[in-house]
Amino acid sequence: IQLVESGGGMVQPGGSLRLSCAASGFTFSTYAMSWLRQAPEKGPEWVSAIDAYGRTTEYADSVKGRFTISRDNAKNTLYLQMNVLKPEDTALYFCAAGGIRPWGSRRYEYDSWGQGTRVTVSS
DSSP states (O other), X not given: OEEEEEOOEEEOTTOOEEEEEEEESSXXXXXXXXXXXXXXXXXXXXXXXXXXXXXXXXXXXXXTTTEEEEEETTTTEEEEEEOSOOGGGOEEEEEEEOOXXXXXXSGGGSSEEOOOEXXXXXX
């Protein structure tokens, strides 16, 4: 399983970013997928999950109403649209394959994690 995140960068508070996660080496359309993040000097935090079909999505309370997870199974790609970004959203964002509810924040709870893409929200 290979997961490669992209789309991170620096943005001002209130701005938007769209993260992508390109998947390969497995049947993407059969896996639930998640986004997680790790802020500086903090532990990993689960952010959002989507089922294999893209019909069911879940969000952490901290991002609900601002972030939207989606996937394109034809392109083997996972997305995270992030709007109204706040300084506390600053973190390294990872996509992860697999996992089950309740969605955890440990690497061993998923089949694979990517290397991450950094998001910095600052004025």
